[in-house]
Amino acid sequence: MLTASTACPGLFYNISAQDGILSRVRIPGGILDNEQCQFIANIADNCGGGYVDVTNRANLQIREIKTGINIEILQRLQELGLGSANPTVDHIRNIMTSPTAGIDPQELIDTQPFVKAWDDYITEHPHLAGLSAKFSVGFDGGGKVSVQNCVNDITFAAISENGNVYFQLYLSFGEKGKAPKNTGILLKPDECLPVLAVLADVYLDHIGVTSQRKRRLREVINDLGVENYLCLAFQPLVPNYFSQLPAQTDMITVPADSIGIHPQKQAGLFYIGVVLPLGRLETWQMRRLADLAAKYGNGNLRLTPWQNLLVTDIPKKQVAEVETEITSLGLNISPTNIKTSLVACSGKRGCAASATETKDHALELADYLENHITLEHPINIHFSGCVKSCAQHQQADITLLGVRIQSENETMEGYQLYIGDGKLQKFGYQLYEFVTFAELPKIIAKMLCVYKNQRLNLNESFREFVYRYDTFQLQRLFTVKSIPKLKSNV
Numbered sequence: 148m149l150t151a152s153t154a155c156p157g158l159f160y161n162i163s164a165q166d167g168i169l170s171r172v173r174i175p176g177g178i179l180d181n182e183q184c185q186f187i188a189n190i191a192d193n194c195g196g197g198y199v200d201v202t203n204r205a206n207l208q209i210r211e212i213k214t215g216i217n218i219e220i221l222q223r224l225q226e227l228g229l230g231s232a233n234p235t236v237d238h239i240r241n242i243m244t245s246p247t248a249g250i251d252p253q254e255l256i257d258t259q260p261f262v263k264a265w266d267d268y269i270t271e272h273p274h275l276a277g278l279s280a281k282f283s284v285g286f287d288g289g290g291k292v293s294v295q296n297c298v299n300d301i302t303f304a305a306i307s308e309n310g311n312v313y314f315q316l317y318l319s320f321g322e323k324g325k326a327p328k329n330t331g332i333l334l335k336p337d338e339c340l341p342v343l344a345v346l347a348d349v350y351l352d353h354i355g356v357t358s359q360r361k362r363r364l365r366e367v368i369n370d371l372g373v374e375n376y377l378c379l380a381f382q383p384l385v386p387n388y389f390s391q392l393p394a395q396t397d398m399i400t401v402p403a404d405s406i407g408i409h410p411q412k413q414a415g416l417f418y419i420g421v422v423l424p425l426g427r428l429e430t431w432q433m434r435r436l437a438d439l440a441a442k443y444g445n446g447n448l449r450l451t452p453w454q455n456l457l458v459t460d461i462p463k464k465q466v467a468e469v470e471t472e473i474t475s476l477g478l479n480i481s482p483t484n485i486k487t488s489l490v491a492c493s494g495k496r497g498c499a500a501s502a503t504e505t506k507d508h509a510l511e512l513a514d515y516l517e518n519h520i521t522l523e524h525p526i527n528i529h530f531s532g533c534v535k536s537c538a539q540h541q542q543a544d545i546t547l548l549g550v551r552i553q554s555e556n557e558t559m560e561g562y563q564l565y566i567g568d569g570k571l572q573k574f575g576y577q578l579y580e581f582v583t584f585a586e587l588p589k590i591i592a593k594m595l596c597v598y599k600n601q602r603l604n605l606n607e608s609f610r611e612f613v614y615r616y617d618t619f620q621l622q623r624l625f626t627v628k629s630i631p632k633l634k635s636n637v
């Protein structure tokens with residue numbers, strides 16, 4: 148086992164949490180075959196808590212490991228292609244691509260070969276071990292299940308120009324947590340890898356590769372200026388390669404086409420997007436899904452950056468049968484299910500900074516809402532245990548931020564409640580300064596009822612509804628209790 152130089156877990160860089168050791172298995176492209184699924188399920192049963200969590204980079208986490216994963220198991224994982232052949236680079240973030248790469252009927256190009264090429268390049272170039280564990284790269288093929296606006300340091304997004312496919316280069320800079328911005332640079336597909344290599348090298352030249360806390364690419368670009376960073380990277384390649392920076396939107400939500408039944412570009416075949424509540428999959432569910440994929444599809448499961456998964460290559464006449472089998476596993480495939488767009492950070496069991504048990508609260512809230520309200524549109528509800536906001540409030544319709552307050556003689560745990568996304572204020576508009584979890588389900592159910600009763604029409608989303616009102620009107624519409632006076636945050 149290597150010594151971790153990063154706060155991010157890896158297969159060879161485990162970190163400890165309150166509930167045991169946490170190990171992350173990096174899944175390039177998010178695709179798992181039957182043998183890989185069965186092996187990981189065995190590890191989770193024998194060494195961990197009997198479940199796996201899909202992360203927002205389509206990795207898998209095994210939690211509650213008591214004594215570590217032994218060397219034979221690590222070697223077997225490497226043989227199965229689930230651990231980097233070079234352990235010194237295994238900590239680097241998973242390479243993101245659309246989970247429908249290669250099957251998306253609207254995609255311009257299959258991005259799976261680009262993921263493999265960059266993964267191989269990292270493995271073969273040990274100096275890249277100096278990259279921050281958070282150095283993140285995404286490839287978007289221009290299909291309907293897009294990862295273009297997912298948070299990555301560097302994104303290559305396919306477009307069509309005059310009948311040819313190019314990749315636009317997007318970079319993350321400016322404010323933390325925003326979608327990457329279009330640099331205006333167009334690349335031919337075969338230029339992506341060399342450009343990526345030089346972008347990584349320029350980044351390495353501007354950080355202390357041996358320092359404990361490595362600066363993010365966003366911070367380096369903010370210091371250098373985006374044009375200087377690009378000049379340093381592109382001058383060796385082609386001078387004056389870039390033009391004006393186009394505007395960019397920041398809407399990042401679960402794509403509707405990543406959940407439910409959808410046709411593939413391969414005639415007669417369908418994929419089915421399955422909702423995993425907060426990304427969790429019990430090992431018995433994982434084995435059954437892997438067997439189901441082998442029986443009806445091509446044997447693969449595809450993990451998504453929205454912490455769900457796809458079963459692919461299902462012949463049309465067997466789609467209904469597969470849906471029934473998925474439902475029998477206690478899972479569902481509805482895009483408007485409240486759990487589809489539910490996000491929670493690790494919470495108290497997984498992170499010492501957390502004020503609240505975010506995951507348990509999120510699931511309890513979702514169960515309550517499922518029994519009290521039917522949605523026609525997904526609503527993004529995000530729980531973070533502290534202001535670091537790992538649950539990515541920028542993408543939320545409703546944000547719950549865990550806090551502790553000192554009230555008379557006791558410390559109370561609860562949430563600040565915000566609506567709307569970062570366009571309103573940092574976390575959205577604050578409706579409540581403090582609510583206990585016991586009060587939360589009724590408050591949110593009422594908010595959703597107000598929205599359903601007063602929206603302009605069935606097509607108006609929660610976010611569009613919120614944007615029609617000013618802050619005073621929102622408070623009058625949505626609040627159902629008086630805000631307690633805070634003594635102090637703890």
Ligand code: SF4
Nearest residue numbers: 492498501532533537
């Ligand atoms: S948001 Fe805060 S509490 Fe939650 S995982 Fe991140 S650092 Fe920990």
